[in-house]
Amino acid sequence: MLEEVVHFLAPSRGKLFLDGTLGGGGHTRRLLEDGANVIGLDRDPDALQFARQRLAEFGDSFSAIHTDFRDYSDLLGTVGICGGLDGILLDLGVSSRQLENFDRGFSFQGDGPLDMRMNPEAELSAEVVVNEWAEDELIRIFREYGEERSARRIAGAIVKARQDHPITTTLQLADLVESVLPRRGRQHPATRIFQAIRIAVNDEFGALRVALEEAHRWLRPGGRLVVITFHSLEDRIVKQFMRSHCMEWIDRPELPEPIPNPECYFDAVVRKALSPSDEEVAENPRARSAKLRVVERRTADEKATK
Ligand SMILES: C[S@@+](CC[C@H](N)C(=O)[O-])C[C@H]1O[C@@H](n2cnc3c(N)ncnc32)[C@H](O)[C@@H]1O
Incomplete structure (x- = not known):
């Protein structure tokens, strides 16, 4: 869902993005081509090496770091990102490169060791x-x-x-x-x-939950969180997270009246998850179950008003 990601992140010169799932660097390349800076993370050293080679031409605009995206908050704190991020991208799951290498053990289309570690050092x-x-x-x-x-x-x-x-x-x-x-x-x-x-x-749901919860701290107002999931369980986690943090008011039976949601950090950019186009699915059948959701960081002083 490359075009959709580019549309929602609207990369341009001077913007800074975090790509938590660098993989082959396809999404990051498009952001860099439009002049943005990207910090790319992956817990697979093989993916990092591959992406570094493919994206070497972008020099200092791009950095590739070996880490689990659940730790990006610590990492950004250490690097000293002052102005915040214009966008965070999480394109979850495994890459084609990982799936197609039978030695990684993700697939049963061919024989390989029962491994399945995205980070072979885990x-x-x-x-x-x-x-x-x-x-x-x-x-x-x-x-x-x-x-x-x-x-x-x-x-x-x-x-x-x-x-x-x-x-x-x-x-x-x-x-x-x-x-x-x-x-x-x-x-x-x-x-x-x-x-x-x-x-x-890979404790995939644990990593996802932590990464989502940290996003509002790092996105500057107007910055966007874009998440692509590949199965309904992952999508449910993202959907519930986004819904609970886009909700301006909390209205529960035990409350005498609705109260402002102190954790309303985002505005929904798309109401329903987007799916890939028929052309994309025809080209890449693995994309058929992909779902993309987007929210935008609210400004700190946008208060709920009845
Ligand atoms: C679907 S691929 C991303 C493809 C990429 N967007 C592209 O355009 O080439 C997912 C990548 O995310 C990495 N990944 C998955 N979970 C991760 C995590 N918790 N931390 C860091 N990397 C992760 C995988 O190792 C894999 O390389």
Whole structure:
């Protein structure tokens, strides 16, 4: 959703953006081409190296930093960003580059180690989750992060199989899930299980919640927060966050009358999430479930008035 991001962030000379999910640097490149400055973050050193090479021509306008975006507040504090940011972009999930490298273990389209760490220096890998986590924990993540109705059966099969020998590869796991849950329709039965394990390994929802909560501190008035999600669970977190911080008044049954929301930091820029165009989906089928939401930082003295 490149054009939409450029439209909502309106890059121009002198503006400063934070791209929390640099990946291949596609979005950042467009911001830089329009004269803006960008601080790009990624927790994957391979992505950073790739983006640094691709964006070297932009010199000092661009810096690439290896960190989890959950820590951007500390980072910006250290760097000493005084005037604030004109925009924050979070384009969540994994990149095509990560998915297509079977050695990273994100995909079962080919065989690879059960890894799934966006940051290969992190301790927790998919292999640890699958072979060491308690059955109840597996059930919980399959339900919560995979919305898998057969969570109990699949977790049971994993626990049984790992008693004989550890499950160490992506195809071993995908075949095991398929043996419990035969294929129906177009989606492979392991898709939700892989999604759940990846979210757990990278604590994706934890990182997202922290990053959202910090955004109002760093955006200058009029600065925008743009978030692209790839599945309904992530989108729900973003939607609820944005709704609760765009709400001017709190009106609850236990209150005698509505009160101004002290945490009304944003104005909604789009009322409903935007989806990619048919042309984009035709070009890149993985984009089909993408949703983009945007809010704008209010000025500090915009007070709710009845
Ligand atoms: C969908 S890709 C971004 C693609 C990018 N917008 C582009 O135009 O090429 C997501 C990237 O975000 C990174 N990422 C995901 N969660 C992260 C986090 N919590 N902190 C830092 N990077 C993260 C992934 O490693 C991946 O490289």
